[in-house]
Each structure stands twice: as C-alpha cells, then as structure tokens.
Amino acid sequence: MELTFSKPLKAHTTPIPGVVLYDLPVHGDNRGWFKENWQREKMVALGLPDFRPVQNNISFNEKAGTTRGIHAEPWDKFISVATGRIFGAWVDLREGPSFGTVFTAELDPSQAIFIPRGVGNAFQTLVDNTAYTYLVNDHWSADAQGQYTFLNLADPSSAIAWPIPLEQAELSDKDRMHPVLSDVVPMPAKKILVLGANGQLGQALRQAYSGTPTVEFAGRSEFDLTDPDAFSGRNWRNYSAIINAAAYTAVDEAETPEGRRGAWAANVSAVAKLAEVAEANGIILVHVSSDYVFDGTRPVHTEDEPFSPLGVYGQTKAAGDAVVAAVSRHYIIRTSWVIGAGKNFVDTMASLAERGISPTVVDDQIGRLSFTQDIAAGIVHLLETGAQFGTYNLSNTGEPRSWAEIARSVFELNGRSAADVTGVSTEEYFAGSAAAARPANSTLDLSKIVDAGYRPRDMDEALKAHTAATRQRQGS
Structure with missing residues (x-):
C-alpha cells in the first residue's frame, strides 16, 4: 500500500x-x-x-x-x-x-x-x-x-x-x-470530587450522585481548602471534575477584621489553588457563585454583567469568579437566596409560624429562591451533557418576590395567615446594626441555563415540596 x-x-x-x-x-x-x-x-x-x-x-x-x-x-x-x-x-x-x-x-x-x-x-x-x-x-x-x-x-x-x-x-x-x-476488571471512570460535601449544597449533591461510585465527597475534615497540604497526596490526573460547594458565607461577619480574612482565605486564596490544580491537570472546575457579586441596581442580572459588589463577602465572591473564569474548563454557577438542608430562611419562617410568632421581614429586596436540589441537578446536567464552559445563572423559576412575600407563602403553607407577616424596609430592619449592604434586586436571568437544556422547578412548586418534606421528617 x-x-x-x-x-x-x-x-x-x-x-x-x-x-x-x-x-x-x-x-x-x-x-x-x-x-x-x-x-x-x-x-x-x-x-x-x-x-x-x-x-x-x-x-x-x-x-x-x-x-x-x-x-x-x-x-x-x-x-x-x-x-x-x-x-x-x-x-x-x-x-x-x-x-x-x-x-x-x-x-x-x-x-x-x-x-x-x-x-x-x-x-x-x-x-x-x-x-x-x-x-x-x-x-x-x-x-x-x-x-x-x-x-x-x-x-x-x-x-x-x-x-x-x-x-x-x-x-x-x-x-x-x-x-x-x-x-478483565473494567477501568473505572475518572472521579468527580465534591468539596464542601457537608454543607447545604454538598448534601444535595450527595443525593444527586447517590449510588455513583466514581463521585468522592469531602467535607472540611477530609479536605480543608484553606490548608495547602490538602492539595498534595492526590493523583489529580484521576479526576475529571471538581465541584467546589465550599465557601465562606457569613455575609455580616465578613465585614469584621477576622471575618474579612476568613472570607478572602476561603473564597479567593483557596479557589486560586483549586484553579491552579484544575488548569494543570485538565480538570473541569465547577464553582458556585452568588448574586452578591452585583450591587442590585439592575432589575435582572445576566451572566455578563460587570461585577459591582457592595460588601466584603460579595467582593470575595467576585474575585473568586474572576480566578475561576481563567480556567480553561470551568462552570461558574451563580445562585441567589439558597435554600437547602440546614439553617435557611424558609425553615426559619416555618419555625416562627409553628411557634405562633408574627415576624417583621424585609420587603424591598426582590429575587428568587434557589433550592439546592435544583442547583445540584443543574450542575449534574452541565457535566453530563458537556455544555459549553462558562458562567450560568441558576435559581428556581417563577415570578420574583420579596423576602416578605416569600415569608407569607411559607406561613400559609404552615397554616398561618399571610397577614401575620409584616413588611419592612431593609434600612428599618437593620437600623442600629452593623449589617453588610445587600443587593436590592437579586433576580437572575435564566435564559442561558434553559437554553443549555435545564429548566429548574418553579419556585412555588419547590417551596411546597420542601415544606411537605420538612413536615414529613418532623412527623407532622
């Protein structure tokens, strides 16, 4: 020939x-x-x-x-x-x-x-x-x-x-x-490493990947992102993706000297090390971001909106996003108002309703809830479909509402009157406290994630399902 x-x-x-x-x-x-x-x-x-x-x-x-x-x-x-x-x-x-x-x-x-x-x-x-x-x-x-x-x-x-x-x-x-x-014993697929596996999103990812032997879960005790030694001792070539569900999220505490250092260490320095590992080994880096990278002056936030954070927490999340964006193979998942297993706004309101308390809730911050079940499912979808790398907004769908309006829905789902929730401005609510500034508008444009083939549940549907599951766990 x-x-x-x-x-x-x-x-x-x-x-x-x-x-x-x-x-x-x-x-x-x-x-x-x-x-x-x-x-x-x-x-x-x-x-x-x-x-x-x-x-x-x-x-x-x-x-x-x-x-x-x-x-x-x-x-x-x-x-x-x-x-x-x-x-x-x-x-x-x-x-x-x-x-x-x-x-x-x-x-x-x-x-x-x-x-x-x-x-x-x-x-x-x-x-x-x-x-x-x-x-x-x-x-x-x-x-x-x-x-x-x-x-x-x-x-x-x-x-x-x-x-x-x-x-x-x-x-x-x-x-x-x-x-x-x-x-022949077949060669197993490369592994996916989930960091922050004991947090709200981490627990949802555990459920989403339940029964998948190639997914490795690590809480802080197994992998402390702020410890440089945590990055050694692994053959990173055996991993296809890292999902970073770990973060410093104490918004108000981040405004203190100690909190500021902690926020930058977890949300920027550690993320930079993850980015270095991912880029050097051709690993997909999935990183979870926040609406706090914006000042909230726009009614709806698209993925390409320039950063304009109001406080330290938002500044560190914006800096982390900029680092991850330089990784060749990355997904930045931008969320808002996250609700999952553990302490969260919905469960707090449900507890107040059950105890007969009538709260005052902020009514001039507008957005959508992001249930961790839907965030986790979106991450799995992007990885399994090989969607185009980049930043994706991901919250639940539905008409944006204020925190007070959401609280009223929670009260009604728990047998209380919506009138038992009183609306108040952000300024009035935090008067006399050292709270960090919050974006007034946190609504995320979801057209990109929908175009990628994933549509999160409607916020009301997800809220009802979350409430029913919580009541079932509590035996009520």
Missing part, C-alpha cells in the same frame, strides 16, 4: 466512543515527505479533545509481525506512524455499555488515531523497520502501571483478525499471559 499524499485533514468516528481516526495531510516530493503530525488548533477545531500531551514516545520495531498490547492505560494517547505500516486494534475496556467494543484499522504515516483513557491499544507491524509514535497527557511512572487494564491478544470474544497469525508473530511473554475479556 503506497502512502497517499495531500489528503485533507479529516476526522472519522469509530464504534468505540471517543476513539477518532484522523487523515493527516502528507506532503511529498523526490526528497521524501513531511506532515504535521500533531497540530492542536486544527485538530481541536475538528473535535479532538484538547488533551494537553506532556510526553512523546516512539516504539521502533525491526521486524514485520511484531505485536504489542492489548494495554489500556490511565491517560489519553494520540497515535501515529512515523515510518512503515501497522495493523491497529483497539478494545474498549472502560466501565460502561461500550465495554468490549472492538475497532481495527491499518495505519500508515498519513493517518493518526486518538485513544481515550481506558481503551485497550495494540498494534502489529506489517513491514520491517516500523516506527510507532504516541503522545500522552500524563508522565509515565512505575506507580501508574498498577492502574493499567490488560486484555489477551488472542481473546476469543474480541476475535481480532490479526493479519499475521499470533503463532507466527513476535510477542512478549507478558502479553501472552493477559486475561480474556470475561476476566
């Missing part, structure tokens, strides 16, 4: 998810030939993952019939032929419905193939003096060998039709001893 010159760069999908075969333009004349073996910009534009190779390896094979594999490695590979010709065989050894799927092809220097982590890779040289090259996106180490998954070259269920029969081929003793497919 002669080498074909000047083919256009083209991608071909295969039966194995994520395995893509590429035609490479090879330019030749009487002196020989030249090709762009790896061209990030052009290939990413064709859909190749921006997998960030860090090591280039070459396997030289003196004789035709040399056969190597089948090895599934804990990193991605971009494979091509420098000289000669091979028969390549790839078997999906990852957990999931495509486990065991086989793809084969002959490759010469005018072709290349991308092999994702966990797909078994093997080749057989078809001519003498064949050089097989591959880029990988992690550095080889002796420890990494323990994460390999292997398959026997002669596995009967894969039934690979080797051009040169294996009994006539050159194989290593190790490759002859690998297990058949029925005995």
